[in-house]
Amino acid sequence: MPKNQYVSTAVIRRMPRYYRFLGELLERGVTRISSKELAALMNLTASQIRQDLNCFGGFGQQGFGYHVALLHEEIRKILGLDQGFRAILIGVGNLGRAFVNHVDFTGSGFDLVGLFDKNPALIGKKISGLTVQDADEISAFCAAHTVDVAVLCVPSEAAQQTANGLIDCGVTAFWNFTQYDIKVEHPEAVVESVHLADGLMALCYQVNDARRSSSSAEK
Amino acid sequence: MPKNQYVSTAVIRRMPRYYRFLGELLERGVTRISSKELAALMNLTASQIRQDLNCFGGFGQQGFGYHVALLHEEIRKILGLDQGFRAILIGVGNLGRAFVNHVDFTGSGFDLVGLFDKNPALIGKKISGLTVQDADEISAFCAAHTVDVAVLCVPSEAAQQTANGLIDCGVTAFWNFTQYDIKVEHPEAVVESVHLADGLMALCYQVNDARRSSSSAEK
Numbered sequence: 001m002p003k004n005q006y007v008s009t010a011v012i013r014r015m016p017r018y019y020r021f022l023g024e025l026l027e028r029g030v031t032r033i034s035s036k037e038l039a040a041l042m043n044l045t046a047s048q049i050r051q052d053l054n055c056f057g058g059f060g061q062q063g064f065g066y067h068v069a070l071l072h073e074e075i076r077k078i079l080g081l082d083q084g085f086r087a088i089l090i091g092v093g094n095l096g097r098a099f100v101n102h103v104d105f106t107g108s109g110f111d112l113v114g115l116f117d118k119n120p121a122l123i124g125k126k127i128s129g130l131t132v133q134d135a136d137e138i139s140a141f142c143a144a145h146t147v148d149v150a151v152l153c154v155p156s157e158a159a160q161q162t163a164n165g166l167i168d169c170g171v172t173a174f175w176n177f178t179q180y181d182i183k184v185e186h187p188e189a190v191v192e193s194v195h196l197a198d199g200l201m202a203l204c205y206q207v208n209d210a211r212r213s214s215s216s217a218e219k
Numbered sequence: 220m221p222k223n224q225y226v227s228t229a230v231i232r233r234m235p236r237y238y239r240f241l242g243e244l245l246e247r248g249v250t251r252i253s254s255k256e257l258a259a260l261m262n263l264t265a266s267q268i269r270q271d272l273n274c275f276g277g278f279g280q281q282g283f284g285y286h287v288a289l290l291h292e293e294i295r296k297i298l299g300l301d302q303g304f305r306a307i308l309i310g311v312g313n314l315g316r317a318f319v320n321h322v323d324f325t326g327s328g329f330d331l332v333g334l335f336d337k338n339p340a341l342i343g344k345k346i347s348g349l350t351v352q353d354a355d356e357i358s359a360f361c362a363a364h365t366v367d368v369a370v371l372c373v374p375s376e377a378a379q380q381t382a383n384g385l386i387d388c389g390v391t392a393f394w395n396f397t398q399y400d401i402k403v404e405h406p407e408a409v410v411e412s413v414h415l416a417d418g419l420m421a422l423c424y425q426v427n428d429a430r431r432s433s434s435s436a437e438k
Contacts, residue, residue, distance in 0.1 A: 010229075012421055012424050012425075013417075013421055015420070015421070015424065016414070016416070016417035016418075016420035016421055017414070017417060019420065020398075020414070020416075020417070078424070079420050079421075079423055079424045079427075080423050080424055080426065080427030080428075081420065081423055083423070083426075083427055085423060085426060093317070093320075094313055094316045094317035094320055094321070095317040095320075095321050097313045097317075098312070098313035098314040098316075098317045099415065101312075101313055101314075102313070102314050102415070103415050103416050103419060104416050105419065107416065108416045108419035108420045108423060109419070109420060109423035110419065110423065148426060149422065149426060172429075173422065173425070173426045173429070175418070175419060175422055179239075187429075187433055188429040188430060188433050189429070190422065190425040190426050190429050192418055192419075192421065192422040192425065194415075194418055195235070195236070195239070196318065196321070196322050196413075197235070197239075197322050197323050197326065197327045198232075198235035198236060198239070199235075199394070199411055199413055200322060200324065200327035200328065200329065200394060201234070201235035201238065201298050201300065201327045201328060202231055202232055202234070202235055202298075202411065203368065203392065203394055203409065203411040204298055204299045204300055204302070204304060204327060204328030204329065205231050205234065205297070205298045205299055206231075206392070206409040206411065207299065207302075207304060207367060207368060207392045207409050208298075208299030208302055209299075210391075210392070210406075210407040210408070210409050211407060214406055214407050
């Protein structure tokens with residue numbers, strides 16, 4: 001349970017990384033870690049780690065540090081990974097297939113329960129144990145099963161229309177990989193848009209900046 | 220040219236989104252826009268927009284707003300999209316192929332000049348006009364061509380070793396899609412790691428949070 005009702009987006013966005021590093025420590029058999037050691041590992045400062053975790057109540061003990069398994073479990077609960085949410089993915093081209101194969105949905109809080117596409121060449125194919133269904137069947141599927149989240153890997157021009165159809169089916173959360181910023185009007189609406197090209201442009205800035213700094217240091 | 224030497228990462232990360240929205244306005248023939256209108260479109264506040272752009276010198280005119288084409292061009296320069304950096308992509312499985320097909324490298328500041336894989340079944344195949352080359356040829360390729368950035372779509376367990384090999388070839392910037400946080404020791408090192416599952420976990424938190432808020436509002 002959060003200590004504060006409001007936790008900033010920046011803190012939330014760091015939580016999965018904590019969870020990932022703690023999971024790796026657990027796998028290596030590490031049972032406790034100081035904020036200083038965790039900071040070194042994660043390339044953060046110890047004070048930042050303490051501040052972040054204090055948003056949810058702390059969890060560290062003076063002179064002992066963090067109990068890795070307990071903290072891992074607490075973050076799992078904070079993120080809601082124990083809620084068993086259910087996801088469907090729409091658009092199983094290269095991008096959709098890549099996510100089905102590469103992204104650990106279950107470990108990230110979601111059971112992937114359905115794949116949909118409108119391409120007859122893909123309908124009926126099996127990917128990671130799931131059979132691709134006709135996109136026309138989405139509303140029947142949503143009526144028969146609980147669906148919490150839709151992963152959108154459709155072409156950008158189909159993004160808003162696909163989202164509208166899903167909202168009519170009661171799906172209000174979207175992981176949107178199209179280039180289009182979909183609009184969702186609903187009190188429980190959640191949209192996480194991933195613009196891959198934005199990351200590439202931010203990288204471009206950093207490359208440029210690193211070279212500027214390095215050439216000015218040489219002068 | 221930045222007005223301030225130091226611009227926060229958060230501001231930099233918003234720049235590609237400004238660039239994208241301004242590009243869409245240009246395409247629609249919009250020539251000028253007020254910070255208020257731009258804010259409504261981007262779901263930001265006008266004051267945030269003014270603050271962000273002031274980091275680089277402003278660009279707005281009292282009573283006129285922003286000149287869309289000029290601001291678009293300025294942000295292009297700020298991000299360094301005009302530098303003609305060159306990228307190679309390593310690992311052309313589903314994920315790598317998805318990026319080649321879906322991500323606008325050229326529009327994001329990079330010419331994609333080489334694709335590499337170690338799978339003999341993929342070597343020699345053509346994807347988006349580029350022939351997949353043997354990963355053993357990377358160092359020869361880097362010796363013969365300028366390569367500024369490597370996109371890593373290799374399995375996580377091969378991430379660090381692949382990065383080390385590339386650093387030896389003089390490549391110091393990485394767009395890392397493996398689950399492994401690679402370490403790069405170099406004064407010009409730039410690593411942009413994209414952990415897709417982290418985004419999914421952040422989405423999980425938001426879904427959980429939206430339902431908590433909505434159920435507490437009902438009480």
